[in-house]
Amino acid sequence: MFTPLRRWLLVLAAILLPAPALAEDGHDLWLRYRPLAAEGAAALPAAVERRGDTPTLRAAEAELIRAFAAMAGETQGRGARVVLAAAADPQVAALGLPLGDLGTEGYLIRQVRLGDAPATLVTGNSDIGVLHGAFALLRHLGSGGALAGVDLASAPRIGLRVLNHWDNLDGSVERGYSGESIWDWWTLPEYTGPRYTDYARANAALGINGTVLNNVNAKADSLTAPYIAKAAALAEVFRPYGIKVYLSARFSAPVELGGLDTADPLDPQVQAWWDAKAAEIYRAIPDFGGFLVKANSEGQPGPRDYDRSHADGANMLARAVAPHGGIVMWRAFVYADTDPDDRGKQAYTEFKPLDGQFADNVLVQVKNGAIDFQPREPFHPLFGAMPQTPLMLELQITKEYLGFNTHLAYLGTMWEEVLDADTMVRGAGSTVARVVDGSLEGHQLTGIAGVANIGADRNWSGSTFDQANWYAFGRLAWDHTLPAEAIAREWAALTFTPDPALTGPVVSMMMGSRQAVVDYMTPLGLAHLMGTGHHYGPAPWIADLARPEWNPAYYHKADRQGIGFDRTSTGSNAVAQYAAPLAARFADPATTPEADLLWFHHLPWDYRMQSGRPLWAELVHRYDRGIGNVAEMRRQWHALAPLVDAERHEQTAAFLAIQQRDAQWWRDASIAYWRSLNGLPMPGGAAAPPRDLDYYQSLSFPYAPGNTG
Numbered sequence: 001m002f003t004p005l006r007r008w009l010l011v012l013a014a015i016l017l018p019a020p021a022l023a024e025d026g027h028d029l030w031l032r033y034r035p036l037a038a039e040g041a042a043a044l045p046a047a048v049e050r051r052g053d054t055p056t057l058r059a060a061e062a063e064l065i066r067a068f069a070a071m072a073g074e075t076q077g078r079g080a081r082v083v084l085a086a087a088a089d090p091q092v093a094a095l096g097l098p099l100g101d102l103g104t105e106g107y108l109i110r111q112v113r114l115g116d117a118p119a120t121l122v123t124g125n126s127d128i129g130v131l132h133g134a135f136a137l138l139r140h141l142g143s144g145g146a147l148a149g150v151d152l153a154s155a156p157r158i159g160l161r162v163l164n165h166w167d168n169l170d171g172s173v174e175r176g177y178s179g180e181s182i183w184d185w186w187t188l189p190e191y192t193g194p195r196y197t198d199y200a201r202a203n204a205a206l207g208i209n210g211t212v213l214n215n216v217n218a219k220a221d222s223l224t225a226p227y228i229a230k231a232a233a234l235a236e237v238f239r240p241y242g243i244k245v246y247l248s249a250r251f252s253a254p255v256e257l258g259g260l261d262t263a264d265p266l267d268p269q270v271q272a273w274w275d276a277k278a279a280e281i282y283r284a285i286p287d288f289g290g291f292l293v294k295a296n297s298e299g300q301p302g303p304r305d306y307d308r309s310h311a312d313g314a315n316m317l318a319r320a321v322a323p324h325g326g327i328v329m330w331r332a333f334v335y336a337d338t339d340p341d342d343r344g345k346q347a348y349t350e351f352k353p354l355d356g357q358f359a360d361n362v363l364v365q366v367k368n369g370a371i372d373f374q375p376r377e378p379f380h381p382l383f384g385a386m387p388q389t390p391l392m393l394e395l396q397i398t399k400e401y402l403g404f405n406t407h408l409a410y411l412g413t414m415w416e417e418v419l420d421a422d423t424m425v426r427g428a429g430s431t432v433a434r435v436v437d438g439s440l441e442g443h444q445l446t447g448i449a450g451v452a453n454i455g456a457d458r459n460w461s462g463s464t465f466d467q468a469n470w471y472a473f474g475r476l477a478w479d480h481t482l483p484a485e486a487i488a489r490e491w492a493a494l495t496f497t498p499d500p501a502l503t504g505p506v507v508s509m510m511m512g513s514r515q516a517v518v519d520y521m522t523p524l525g526l527a528h529l530m531g532t533g534h535h536y537g538p539a540p541w542i543a544d545l546a547r548p549e550w551n552p553a554y555y556h557k558a559d560r561q562g563i564g565f566d567r568t569s570t571g572s573n574a575v576a577q578y579a580a581p582l583a584a585r586f587a588d589p590a591t592t593p594e595a596d597l598l599w600f601h602h603l604p605w606d607y608r609m610q611s612g613r614p615l616w617a618e619l620v621h622r623y624d625r626g627i628g629n630v631a632e633m634r635r636q637w638h639a640l641a642p643l644v645d646a647e648r649h650e651q652t653a654a655f656l657a658i659q660q661r662d663a664q665w666w667r668d669a670s671i672a673y674w675r676s677l678n679g680l681p682m683p684g685g686a687a688a689p690p691r692d693l694d695y696y697q698s699l700s701f702p703y704a705p706g707n708t709g
């Protein structure tokens with residue numbers, strides 16, 4: 001094995017070098033619970049007291065005991081006991097605490113005297129509130145907070161905070177870049193190993209309270225008795241953590257499973273089939289959340305097959321789950337190759353007239369932008385346009401269009417941008433966040449969904465930094481007023497160390513990372529220029545796919561004269577779908593934010609930008625800026641080696657190298673293609689692509705992951 005010399009060197013190294021950080025595989029996520037410094041450890045509570053005996057309170061207690069033991073290390077905590085008790089506990093009730101605004105899921109943590117002895121009380125109006133409080137306390141301590149004087153209270157602003165798994169029954173994950181599905185359908189329902197509990201803990205720690213188990217491109221089989229039993233076994237594991245199970249429903253299931261010759265939503269037999277199916281599911285899963293539906297979109301069946309509206313379809317399912325307290329999340333991601341209109345306009349055209357027609361227990365689930373989870377899109381014009389309908393915001397945590405798991409892109413900033421976007425429908429301040437949290441139109445039923453990036457990889461998300469996107473989704477779903485930067489700092493502290501020498505650079509990397517991707521992939525409002533099918537890497541030249549709106553050329557409309565999609569009145573007039581002040585702003589290139597310029601306008605290559613550069617030079621500048629940012633992230637990460645365990649440091653370093661290579665590829669391939677159209681020389685000082693266009697066009701990736709659709 002080791003030669004004597006090597007052995008001697010190793011011994012010497014062990015003596016001289018500081019102890020290396022323990023190797024970590026990332027499995028612990030934000031529940032790492034590392035030893036605190038002596039002072040903090042000594043201040044940890046000497047005991048945890050649980051007042052009540054429910055599975056949820058027991059889960060909260062177990063989490064605290066596990067965490068405090070790990071945080072204490074060799075030290076014995078001498079702080080006041082922590083008491084876990086819901087508001088109805090007589091001792092808690094006697095304190096008269098301000099719990100009125102906490103709802104059923106919020107928490108309050110405060111130092112009190114309880115039964116005549118000091119205690120750190122973790123309470124809420126329900127056991128779930130207490131559990132959320134326990135996790136909040138651990139987050140507070142893990143990110144450098146002290147127990148002394150702790151005083152925290154928070155309640156979710158949005159009711160349904162749901163992950164959407166695009167997981168298939170064969171174990172593959174559509175747009176998944178972190179291995180196979182975590183649901184092992186084959187060994188369910190008998191085997192529910194620790195991974196499902198860890199999943200529930202990680203989500204409950206963020207306040208996520210729902211999970212749709214199967215892909216929206218659904219198989220009817222998910223609704224058969226064996227699969228209902230499998231879903232029920234998962235629901236059983238998740239229940240103590242306040243997480244409900246939902247299923248994606250295939251609209252044609254009455255035909256495929258029920259033997260009916262129609263799935264027409266107005267047919268009484270079809271309604272009866274769904275009523276019975278819902279009753280069957282609720283017998284197995286009494287707190288089943290309801291259905292998510294992708295209908296008449298990308299080949300999925302739906303009510304339009306029978307000349308019925310989306311409201312007809314949604315309401316039929318809503319009627320089936322209503323007696324059991326269930327809801328329907330009906331997706332607005334709808335466009336058709338038979339519709340020659342701008343794809344970006346179609347969802348609005350289809351859904352806006354249906355406002356007011358949906359049953360009370362239906363939410364319409366709308367993607368953040370009108371096309372499809374691009375690195376940047378203006379907010380979807382449906383937000384604010386359907387005041388009588390609860391609109392659920394759908395975000396994509398998995399990075400289908402942002403470099404999969406090997407590009408570092410923190411999406412907290414993107415989601416903050418969307419949530420803060422002002423629809424102006426009721427004057428200034430009518431933000432997307434206020435549409436979604438129901439405060440703008442007074443809706444009680446509210447929701448937000450994130451397409452999960454979770455898979456069977458040890459680190460769950462395919463990379464350390466992709467865990468931050470799951471984290472940010474959960475934190476924003478709970479409280480959309482949290483700044484993306486604060487969330488990044490919190491995550492970095494929990495994931496690595498609260499030491500500002502680490503969190504400073506990591507947060508700075510994260511905060512600029514999404515814009516870097518925008519810059520090197522699709523700057524200035526360009527969109528959907530990715531490789532066909534798998535969506536990895538550049539392919540702006542593709543123009544021959546059967547459906548026009550699947551071609552990148554459809555989106556950039558570049559030619560010898562100019563580039564960009566004219567969505568003003570001289571083009572598709574999509575601008576008219578926004579409230580008047582915004583429509584006016586977007587109608588004029590001079591008042592359109594440059595970040596969205598080519599989304600709304602087709603402009604000549606020599607259009608003068610705010611920088612004074614012609615559009616062509618600005619475009620090249622943006623590509624180079626993006627690459628520069630990635631290079632800078634690499635430098636920052638390299639310098640952090642002493643503060644990060646080797647395993648996670650090396651993987652991130654390798655992924656950043658991939659990202660830099662890809663960023664260069666995006667730039668070179670894109671520029672080679674634009675030049676083949678515009679015939680322009682490289683702007684002064686910029687390097688020409690090293691290869692000719694044929695080379696970039698020849699690259700193909702038939703086995704790129706996630707392309708299961």
Ligand code: GCW
Pocket residue numbers: 166174175216217294297298333372373400709
């Ligand atoms: O972004 C596109 C994806 C499809 C996905 C679809 C959708 C689940 O490329 O893979 O299908 O959106 O959101 O329905």
